Structures are given as C-alpha cells and as structure tokens.
Amino acid sequence: MFKSVVYSVLAASLVNAGTIPLGKMADIAKIGTQEDIFPFLGGAGPYFSFPGDYGISRDLPEGCEMKQLQMIGRHGERYPTTSKAKSISKTWYKLSNYTRQFNGTLSFLNDDYEFFIRDANDLEMETTLDNSVDVLNPYTGEMNAKRHAREFLAQYGYMLENKTSFPVFASSSERVHDTAQYFIDGLGDQFNISLQTVSEDESAGANTLSAGYACPAWDEDANDDILEKYDTTYLDDIAKRLNKENKGLNLTSTDANTLFAWCAYELNARGYSDVCDIFTKDELVRYSYGQDLVSFYQDGPGYDMIKSVGANLFNASLKLMKQSEVQDNKVWLSFTHDTDILNYLTTIGIVDDKNNLTAEYVPFMGNTFHKSWYIPQGARVYTEKFQCSNDTYVRYVINDAVVPLESCSTGPGFSCEIKDFYDYAEKRVAGTDFLKVCNVSSVSNVTELTFYWDWNTTHYNGTLLKQ
Numbered sequence: 218m219f220k221s222v223v224y225s226v227l228a229a230s231l232v233n234a235g236t237i238p239l240g241k242m243a244d245i246a247k248i249g250t251q252e253d254i255f256p257f258l259g260g261a262g263p264y265f266s267f268p269g270d271y272g273i274s275r276d277l278p279e280g281c282e283m284k285q286l287q288m289i290g291r292h293g294e295r296y297p298t299t300s301k302a303k304s305i306s307k308t309w310y311k312l313s314n315y316t317r318q319f320n321g322t323l324s325f326l327n328d329d330y331e332f333f334i335r336d337a338n339d340l341e342m343e344t345t346l347d348n349s350v351d352v353l354n355p356y357t358g359e360m361n362a363k364r365h366a367r368e369f370l371a372q373y374g375y376m377l378e379n380k381t382s383f384p385v386f387a388s389s390s391e392r393v394h395d396t397a398q399y400f401i402d403g404l405g406d407q408f409n410i411s412l413q414t415v416s417e418d419e420s421a422g423a424n425t426l427s428a429g430y431a432c433p434a435w436d437e438d439a440n441d442d443i444l445e446k447y448d449t450t451y452l453d454d455i456a457k458r459l460n461k462e463n464k465g466l467n468l469t470s471t472d473a474n475t476l477f478a479w480c481a482y483e484l485n486a487r488g489y490s491d492v493c494d495i496f497t498k499d500e501l502v503r504y505s506y507g508q509d510l511v512s513f514y515q516d517g518p519g520y521d522m523i524k525s526v527g528a529n530l531f532n533a534s535l536k537l538m539k540q541s542e543v544q545d546n547k548v549w550l551s552f553t554h555d556t557d558i559l560n561y562l563t564t565i566g567i568v569d570d571k572n573n574l575t576a577e578y579v580p581f582m583g584n585t586f587h588k589s590w591y592i593p594q595g596a597r598v599y600t601e602k603f604q605c606s607n608d609t610y611v612r613y614v615i616n617d618a619v620v621p622l623e624s625c626s627t628g629p630g631f632s633c634e635i636k637d638f639y640d641y642a643e644k645r646v647a648g649t650d651f652l653k654v655c656n657v658s659s660v661s662n663v664t665e666l667t668f669y670w671d672w673n674t675t676h677y678n679g680t681l682l683k684q
C-alpha cells in the first residue's frame with residue numbers, strides 16, 4: 218500500500234517537473250513513520266482523521282435520502298507563513314553557524330541537511346508535488362485536496378448525478394483558492410465548476426468566508442492573563458538538553474518552541490522531519506496542550522465574542538438548510554482558514570463549551586478540546602441534511618467521523634431531528650451579533666453574507682492575498 222503511494226507520487230512528479238527527480242533511498246524508510254505525532258502539532262502538520270471517532274457509520278442511514286450537503290474546509294498542508302518562517306529561519310541560522318559536530322538528536326545536521334525552506338515564494342502557499350523538498354512527499358496540500366475530492370465523490374457522488382454545473386467557494390487567500398482549485402481538479406472534468414473567490418479583505422464585511430478578518434474588535438491578547446499561566450518550563454528543558462549535548466550552542470526556550478513548528482511544516486514540505494525526533498512524547502503532549510489553550514481562548518469557546526464571529530457563517534448555513542427544497546443546488550462546498558472553521562464550530566456548539574480549559578495543568582479527564590483534531594491542515598466539516606420517511610434530520614461529519622450534537626442525537630445515525638435542530642440552533646445564535654461585537658462598521662458597510670445567493674450574477678473574483 219505504502220509503496221504504491223510512493224510510486225504514484227513519484228510518477229506524478231516525473232510528469233510535472235519534466236526532469237528526473239533524485240531522492241535519497243533513506244527517505245523511503247523515514248516517510249510514513251511519523252504519523253503518530255501529527256495530532257500533537259497544533260494542526261500545523263499533515264491531515265489526519267478525527268481520532269475521537271465514536272464508530273458511527275458514515276453511510277447514509279438505511280432508507281434515507283440526502284437532501285443537502287454543506288462542506289466547510291481548510292486549505293491543505295502548507296509552507297509556514299512569512300512570520301513563522303522568520304522565527305524558524307532565526308533558529309536555523311543559529312544551528313547552521315555552529316561549527317562543531319552535533320551530538321544527540323541534532324546529529325542529523327551533520328549529514329548534509331538541507332533546510333526545508335528553499336524559496337521565499339513558497340511561504341504562505343500550499344505544498345505541492347512540484348515544490349516539495351522530497352519527491353516522495355505524500356503529505357502535500359495539493360494531493361490532500363485531490364484525494365479529498367475523490368473521497369467526496371465516493372461518499373456523496375450520487376448528489377451530483379443530475380447536477381454537473383455548480384459553484385465552489387474559496388476565501389481569497391491564495392492557499393485557500395489553490396486548495397479549492399486542486400479539489401476541483403480532483404473531481405475530474407465531467408463537471409463544470411465555477412470557482413467563486415470571495416474577498417477576505419476586511420472591507421468585505423459580513424459577505425465573507427473569513428469573518429475573523431472583518432473583525433477589528435477581536436483582540437489576540439484578550440485572554441493573555443489565562444494563557445500566561447501555562448507552565449512552559451518544558452521548553453527551557455529542551456533548550457538546556459540540546460545546549461548540554463552541544464557545547465557552545467545557545468538555543469533559547471523560544472528556539473525550542475519554534476522547533477515544534479519546524480517539525481510540522483517540514484513534514485508538510487518533505488514528508489518527514491528529523492526535527493520531530495528531538496522531542497520526548499511528554500514534551501509533545503505539553504506543546505500540544507499549549508496549542509489547545511491558545512486556540513480555545515483566542516478563537517474558541519474560551520473567548521466570549523467568538524460565538525458572534527462564527528454566527529456569520531452558521532446563520533448562512535441555517536438559511537441554506539431551510540431553503541433546501543427550493544434551491545436548485547444541493548451541494549455547497551467552501552474553503553477557508555482554520556480559525557474561521559473553529560469560530561463556526563464554536564457557534565454550532567459541537568466543541569465543548571461547558572468546561573473552560575485550565576492553564577494550571579494539563580487536564581486529561583473529560584478534556585475533549587484538541588485543536589489539531591478539529592482543524593488539521595485540510596480539515597473538512599460536512600453538514601448532512603437527510604430525509605427518512607416523513608422526517609428530516611441533520612448531522613455533522615468532522616474529518617471523516619460523525620460527531621453528534623451532545624444534546625440532540627436521537628435520530629438515525631445519531632442525527633438531530635430538523636425541528637429540534639432549528640430550536641437548538643436558534644438558542645445557539647440567540648444574543649450573538651457579529652456586526653456589533655466585531656465593530657464591522659468601522660471597516661466595511663457590508664452587513665450581510667450574500668455570496669451563496671448572488672454568486673451567479675455577481676461572480677466573485679477577489680484579488681488573491683498571501684495571508
């Protein structure tokens with residue numbers, strides 16, 4: 218199985234590059250051996266299916282008919298952002314200027330290590346077969362989106378049988394747009410798809426897939442008093458260990474923190490990373506929980522304004538759902554950023570908002586919020602609306618797993634009966650006010666999300682941004 222993946226990646230890159238790519242044999246042995254750590258990288262590393270799968274079948278329950286399908290996806294595996302690349306390069310600069318032999322887990326640097334960021338033009342962008350450091354990289358954003366498209370066809374292809382022309386929506390970040398295009402390419406040329414690029418500039422206001430960018434009132438530091446309580450001595454320990462093994466090396470705890478991001482993005486770009494082997498399993502758990510905390514208190518249930526931010530998209534989702542009988546289009550596919558998806562899941566209430574995460578220690582009992590489980594690279598959240606006899610139901614599928622709503626799951630396949638769902642949803646959005654809470658009017662006078670309804674006449678063609 219693994220060999221065939223490797224060979225098909227190799228064959229494809231031969232076709233694309235037009236030259237014979239040269240890989241080292243050692244790479245074949247390393248690729249595929251680090252998948253256990255993907256869940257500990259805060260969603261920066263390659264895609265993996267939701268580990269909290271309850272075992273509920275993804276199949277449409279017996280005797281039911283799918284009425285509408287919505288999908289909100291994150292772009293796929295990518296290179297670091299410009300700002301993250303700056304910190305990684307700083308740490309690389311220290312390591313590359315070290316003149317002695319490396320010892321311990323840094324020994325791999327003695328063997329002609331090639332830094333994984335080779336071209337500044339790759340920053341912020343998807344990893345692809347062409348721009349991968351190793352020709353055998355199985356974790357490119359490009360292939361992830363294409364594979365997702367094939368899986369989508371296998372699971373829901375019947376929804377498109379009589380409807381080969383439809384729109385796909387992407388926010389105007391270049392990596393998001395590129396992911397949508399790879400997904401479209403993966404569907405194959407029997408479809409006539411119109412890619413709608415919806416501006417994520419703040420001036421788009423409410424008419425956006427990325428409400429976060431139209432939310433000037435959002436404050437990254439709002440919950441810093443909680444976040445700074447998290448014990449980060451594990452980072453000092455990593456730096457001390459590496460400095461002790463390598464006399465004269467002056468890595469700091471900031472470098473140690475950066476190495477986790479290095480590990481994640483190198484996996485996306487190369488297919489494996491020797492940097493990932495620097496950490497003990499306990500350190501990975503501590504880092505991972507640190508990422509969960511930041512995410513929970515900046516873009517999840519721990520920040521009271523987030524329910525309002527996510528309501529912009531959730532209200533649109535509800536409106537589409539209520540129109541399923543009259544809408545010609547039955548499948549709504551959209552791509553955006555991780556934070557936007559988490560905002561949306563927070564409003565839905567499918568991530569736990571009863572237990573605020575503690576920064577005092579790493580909790581285990583009852584802790585279900587793991588950032589990487591919800592929003593890894595290539596994350597995908599499906600909303601299924603289906604009818605069984607005379608009743609209609611809704612359920613969510615997150616990263617390949619059916620995830621029931623805690624208080625509404627008595628329908629077939631642990632779905633929520635539609636009237637109960639609408640009551641539930643009404644309570645979730647009660648009191649939310651995206652425009653007011655975010656102070657949208659200070660950056661835009663657009664007060665409504667309309668692209669799902671006016672795409673055919675407006676044709677969205679937002680300028681692509683590297684953000």
Ligand SMILES: Cc1ncc(C[n+]2csc(CCOP(=O)(O)OP(=O)(O)O)c2C)c(N)n1
Binds near residue numbers: 292526
């Ligand atoms: C509610 C909210 N408003 C504004 C921001 C600011 N902000 C930081 S990153 C980002 C977009 C996502 O970027 P990135 O973390 O690079 O995610 P990716 O593209 O990898 O999914 C936004 C809108 C935010 N995180 N949350």
